[in-house]
Amino acid sequence: MTTDDPSPVPFRVVLAGCGGITRAWLNHAAERTDLDFVGLVDLFPENAAKVQEQFGLSxxxxxxxxxxxxxxTRPDIVFDCTIPAAHKSIVLTxxxxxxxxxxxxPLAESMADAQEMLAAAQASGKTYAVIQNRRYLDNIVRFREVIRxxxxxxxxxxxxxxxLAPHFGGFRDEMEHVLLIDMAIHSFDQARYIADADPVSVYCHEWNPAGSWYAHGASAQCIFEMTNGLVFNYRGSWCAEGLQTAWACDWRAIGQKGTARWDGEDEIQVAAVVGNEGFFHETERLDPPATPPLEFTSHAGVINEFVESLKAGRLPQTVCTDNIKSLAMVHAAIESAESARKVAVEF
Ligand SMILES: NC(=O)c1ccc[n+]([C@@H]2O[C@H](COP(=O)([O-])OP(=O)(O)OC[C@H]3O[C@@H](n4cnc5c(N)ncnc54)[C@H](O)[C@@H]3O)[C@@H](O)[C@H]2O)c1
Known part of the structure; x- marks a missing residue:
């Protein structure tokens, strides 16, 4: 995959899928002068018409x-905001x-589909990248910097x-492995980002708790072995009423000299050991390193990096060849849950 022939600006864009998440894209993308929306596609044209009116995409x-x-319309870029089951056909088309x-x-619903999509992207010489908006938060960058x-x-x-306990309705209620496929991909990708590490193996237990309003797999716990001997533990549920965590997860990072916590929102705490005597060695609180605020956060951050990468002829950080490693964590976790054994994460 190369980006050595950047297309002229403004880029002509067709957007496929005009549902719930599309608004998060267009709040930023529709304002950009370097994007010209030339087509809106949806199985239900009334959904596209609503988006067209809301964002003035005349x-x-x-x-x-x-x-x-x-x-x-012969556009330069396709934005894919469709449901997971449609991603393969949209991206290949x-x-x-x-x-x-x-x-x-998620990039795809299976690793076989993901590999096929990657091969097609590489053969085409075009960039295919995935929205992982939780990498583009000021405090995840800062939390990562504590470790770096x-x-x-x-x-x-x-x-x-x-x-969390969201009552979405729609496709998620019927999906298999709903937490792992539709949500945990964010958390797994965040773990790779925070730790600068890649997955090696996983043991996962997945279940649908009593009283769940999902058809399958609303809860899961995973133990990942990562590169450099790191262990990444994930505990998640979409059926957990009360005292909810942030969407970006509640994090604890333990290093050889101390511990850092991030509540997934505003609070980062760091404590590192300063003494070498006694039952508990003395520790002190540290301020996390200052990091410059991001120009754009969340969806806007991913979209901005994607567009600027095309202009500059470089690859964005969520390019499919990297993102498949996060997807591989999801599918290895599912395989582990189904087989009740530890599974190697292959990508
Ligand atoms: N990054 C995030 O934080 C985040 C948050 C929510 C959803 N999502 C992802 O966004 C995607 C869409 O989720 P949503 O909640 O917006 O779903 P949705 O059901 O609200 O919207 C999906 C839209 O796509 C249309 N569609 C489905 N198949 C299509 C096809 N083949 N061609 C054209 N249009 C098609 C549907 O008619 C619908 O209008 C999913 O992959 C989901 O995982 C991401």
């Missing part, structure tokens, strides 16, 4: 078939039309807790 045609829309693609997570700056010494253990 240049955009409305259609129900991506292939036809791409033939008619877009690449076949010579478009760069930025798509919603060595404040707690080499990392040995990373824990993430995710406890």
């Amino acid at each position: 240049n955009a045609r409305i259609g129900i078939d991506l292939d036809q829309m791409l033939s008619e 877009a690449l076949a039309h010579g478009c760069h693609v930025l798509g919603e997570k 700056a060595g404040q707690i010494g080499p990392l040995t253990t990373l824990n993430a807790d995710f406890y």
Whole structure:
């Protein structure tokens, strides 16, 4: 995959899938002068019409078939905001039309599909990247910097807790492995980002708690072995009413010299050992290193990096060749849960 032939600005964009998350994209993307929306595609044209009106995308045609829309409008970029089951066909169609693609997570519903999509992206010479918006938060950057700056010494253990109780309705209620496929991908990708580590193996227990309003797999606990001997523990549930965690998880990072915690929102705490005597060695609180605020956060951050990367002829950090490692964590966890054994994470 190369980006050595950046297309002219403004980029012509077709957006597929005009549902709930599309608004998070367009709050930023519709304001950019370097993006020209020439098409909106949805199986239900009324969904596309609503988005067109809400964001004033009067240049955009409305259609129900991506292939036809791409033939008619010949865009540079496809934004894929469809449901997970549609990502493979949307991305392969877009690449076949010579478009760069930025798509919603998860990259694919299976590793076989993901490998096929990666091969198509590499053969096309176009960039295919995935939205992992939780990398683009000021405090995840700062929390990561605590570790990179060595404040707690080499990392040995990373824990993430995710406890929420959203009542979405829609496709998630019927999905298999709903927490692992639709949500844990964010947390697993965050772990790789925070720790600068890649997955090696996983043991996962997945279940659907009594009283769950999901059909399958609303809770899971995973123990990942990562590179450098790091252990990453994930405990998650989408059926946990009361005292909820942040969407970005509640984190504890333990290094050889200390511990850092991030509540997934505003609070980062760091404590490192300063003494070498006694039952408990003395520790002191440290301020996390200052990091410059991001120009754009969350979805806007990913979209901005994607567009600027195309202009500069470089690859964005959530390019599919990297993102497949986070997806591999999801699918290895599912395999482990189904087989009740430890599974190697392969990508
Ligand atoms: N990054 C995040 O924080 C985040 C948050 C929510 C959802 N998502 C992801 O966004 C994606 C969409 O989720 P949503 O909540 O917006 O779903 P949604 O059901 O609200 O919207 C999906 C839209 O895509 C349309 N669609 C489905 N298949 C299509 C196809 N083949 N061609 C064209 N249109 C098609 C549907 O008609 C619908 O309008 C999912 O992959 C989900 O995991 C990401």
